[in-house]
Amino acid sequence: MIYFIIPIIVLTIVIAIAFLFRRKHLQEIGQLEQEKLQIQHKPIIEEMTKIKQLNMTGETEENFERWRNEWTEVMDIHMPKIDSLLFDVEDLVDRFRFGKATAAEKNIQEKIRFCEKKMNDILQELNELVGSEEKNRIEIEKLKEQHRAARKTILAHQHSFGMTVNPLEKELEAFNPKFEEYDELTTNGNYLLAREIVISLSAEGDRLFEIIHEIPTLLTELQNKIPASLRELRNGTKEMEGQSYYLQHLELPKRLNAIEDELGELLSKMAELQIESVQQHTSEINDRIDSFYDALEHEVTAKHYVDENYGRIATMLSEIITLTQETSNEATFVQQSYRLNEREAQIPQQSLKKLVAIDKRFEVLAVRIEEQVSANSSLKEELQQISEELEQIAEEQDNFINRMKNLRIDENNVRAKLEELARKLQNTDRVLHKGNIPGIPDEMEARLEEADEQIYIVSQSLQEVPLNMSLVDNYLENAEKVVADVSEKVEELLDNVMLIEWIIQYGNRYRASNPGMHARLLDAEESFRQFRYAKALEEAATAVEEVEPGAMKRIQELVKEHA
Structure with a gap:
């Protein structure tokens, strides 16, 4: 049975896969059909009728004929071919020839993209032509109005434009042939060529109308304001020199004369309508004039x-x-x-x-x-x-x-500190010798002697003439350290002696019952009698702590309570 079941299963799987592929290709064919229908149903002819509101001559007529022929070719030639290919690919899918079906689908897609591009190009060119006509009409009217206003302004205010009147009129006159050319192109339906005229006139108009606006102010600067400033600077210079100001280093007469020469050159450039250059140079002159005023003000x-x-x-x-x-x-x-x-x-x-x-x-x-x-x-x-x-x-x-x-203040401070150190050392020595201890270790005696020696060194340095306060300060600093150290060590020694006594007293309770404890306490007492207090403290503390852990903490608390 197994020899029959396995082939049946394999055959079932193959058929299932085949039908899955068939379904996928049918979906792709349906998508291609929808894309083709979208192109076919696009109202291109209706869109092209918009152009009939324009003058149907010249390039407008030529473009209309070209677009109509291209769209007719799409609808009458390419679309039937796509329909035929769609029928063929559907037949291939029904016969499960999926490889050829995929290639055919790709071919159909390319043809649909070709037709879609043709359609988009026609619409774009159409909109551009229709839009050009509307933009041209609006912008040319604006240009003509600005042109008329500029001529009226120059005619009514010739004195404000001076030597620029004739060149400006020539520039404005040059617009008329271009206006006529625009009208002719529009009448002949050449809207795109007319658009180029409008763009060119707009750029030229922006420049010309702007300089017409700026020329009166610029001429006022060159003919009135700057000359007035130069006269004011000359008069101010003479007046200050009359008040005994020395101004020769500024060389103002020479520099003012140079500006007057430049004004003549700038007026000549104005007649040639080199407005941008004149503006830049005028700004530089004003900056120089400001610097002259600043220089005179600085002198004042x-x-x-x-x-x-x-x-x-x-x-x-x-x-x-x-x-x-x-x-x-x-x-x-x-x-x-x-x-x-x-x-x-x-x-x-x-x-x-x-x-x-x-x-x-x-x-x-x-x-x-x-x-x-x-x-x-x-x-x-x-x-x-x-x-x-x-x-x-x-x-x-x-x-x-x-x-x-x-x-002098430092010297007095050192003497006062020295007396204080001596008192502190004496007090430390007195406390040590009066303490209830068996004796004083040699090390402690040496520390006390060293502290006394350092105090003596400071005292001797204060006797030198002339007095070297830097050296004295160094000696004093060393003495302060040594005295502080010995004072701390004495206090520590006395505390240790007291603690040893308390530890031994605390440990006495274990001597009778613990021979080892008794022996170790005897060692600690012997070290205590030999003035080896640090060793005695270590021996006694270790002995008690071994017998009773935590005893040292309790002993230290008892010492603090009775301190």
Whole structure:
């Protein structure tokens, strides 16, 4: 039976697959049929009738005939071929010849895409032609209106356009032949060619109407505003020179004459309608004129600064020289008692050298101010620089004076701290020797001696003449560390001694019952009598903790309660 069942199953599967493929191809054929019908039902002829509202001559008539022939070819030739191919591919699917059916479907799809492209091209060209006519009509009317308005403006305001009247009229006159050409092309149905005329006229119109709008303002700048500014600058220069301002470094007459020459050249360019170039150059001239005004204003501001600050800075210079000389003398006196480092010791003399050079510069500056042969801006710059240098020297002197004053304060502070350290060390030594301990370890005695030695070193350094405070500060810092350390160690030793006694007392309860515990406590007591307190503490604590874990924590709490 199995030999019959397996072939039947295989045959069933093959038939099922075949019918699945057949169904898929039939769906594809149905989709292609729908695409073909969409193209056929597109109202192309109705769309082409829109063109009949235009002048059916020239290129309009030619395009209409071409589109009609192309669409007729699609409907009468290509569509029947597609119908035939669809019938053939359906027959192939019915006969289960799927490979050939797939190739035929691809061929049909290409032909449908060809027809669809033809249809879209016709519609696009049609819409472009119809749209061109509407755009042309609207835009040409706007251009003609702007053209008429421009001519009226120039005619009514010729004085505002000056030498540009004739070239502007020629430019406007050049529009007329193009308007006529547009009308002729439109009448002959050549709307696309007419569109090119409109685009060209629009670009030219945008440029021309814009410069017609800008020319009056630009001419006003060149013929009135800039010349008025030049006259104002000349008069202002003469007036300031009459008030003893030195302005030769600005070379204003030469530069103003150069601008006047440029104005003539720019007016010539205006007659040639080189408006963009003239605008750019005019903007640059205005920037230069603004810079001239700024330069004159700067000289006025500089003179005001010089007049207000010359006397103040002269007084400052004199006072700082006197202060620096006094500081130098005081430094000589201070150095008899205190030692200054090399850099600090040279500050007064270096400042005096700088002040000598500044004083000479100030004398030259005074002559320049008196003779009035220098620009006030230059005088101001020099005066500001001198002022800044004097302020810097004054700050250095103040810092140096404070440093010298602080030397005496620092010395007194060191002496006070030294006395405090000595008292602290004495108190530490007294507490240690009065403590209830068997004796003092040699190490602790050595620490106390070292602390005492460091205090002595500080005391001796304070006896030196001249006194080196930097060295004294270093000795004091070391002494403070040593005293603090020994004080901490003494406190720790006393605490350990007390803790050892409590531990031994606590452990006595186990001695009778625990010989090992008794022996270890004897070792701890022996170390205690030999002043080896750290070892005694370790031995006693270990012995008690082994017998009773956690005992050390309870003992420490008891010690704190009875402290």
